[in-house]
């Protein structure tokens with residue numbers, strides 16, 4: 001169920017087939033983007049929260065044997081923990097900054113190695129980006145662990161363009177080696193270039209998963225969707241986009257329902273033997 005280029009929602013028989021395949025997987029990793037996938041996009045980034053149906057499905061899956069749940073987000077890990085209302089006793093694994101930072105129940109926060117020069121440049125460029133966009137209404141600079149993001153969701157189109165041009169010029173002259181990513185009303189700049197494909201690969205290794213389901217709604221999620229293997233299932237939330245996902249659902253509520261059905265089907269699979277890692 002991967003690698004199909006399609007832009008319309010997946011018909012029910014194919015959805016069901018994907019669910020049956022996942023339900024019968026011995027060791028299953030359920031990896032999910034957060035914003036726009038489990039939580040509606042909002043004007044104030046730190047106000048994002050999962051819809052209740054998604055939260056219930058995730059908690060249910062995380063409590064099942066042989067099943068691991070992870071959030072894989074472009075947010076910094078510290079912000080992700082806040083918006084996901086993630087506590088120290090949670091069984092849910094986290095990959096932040098697209099897969100450059102991790103939190104696991106066994107290890108807690110796994111601190112990434114950081115170079116002081118990179119951090120100093122990050123702080124200077126972020127301050128300069130704030131200066132360059134000062135007075136541009138609706139533009140917000142979001143600090144990130146390995147760089148920063150320029151949010152323009154609340155800005156008029158011409159103002160957004162002015163902000164993006166100014167910061168693009170700043171970063172391309174001072175840090176041309178940084179990775180630039182675009183998303184829904186955000187441009188992000190980072191000195192680390194791990195993508196969500198890296199995040200999924202590390203989580204797969206750690207859980208010894210036989211198959212992965214990954215769902216996301218944005219361009220950066222395509223890195224992960226393209227990296228999936230034949231036994232995996234990729235889900236794109238939102239129709240009308242070119243995607244490497246094999247399954248397309250129209251919205252967050254549909255994904256939550258899909259995850260709820262996965263849990264129900266997996267509960268019925270008696271005798272799953274996932275062995276020992």
Ligand SMILES: [Mg+2]
Pocket residue numbers: 033034035036037216217218
């Ligand atoms: Mg997203």
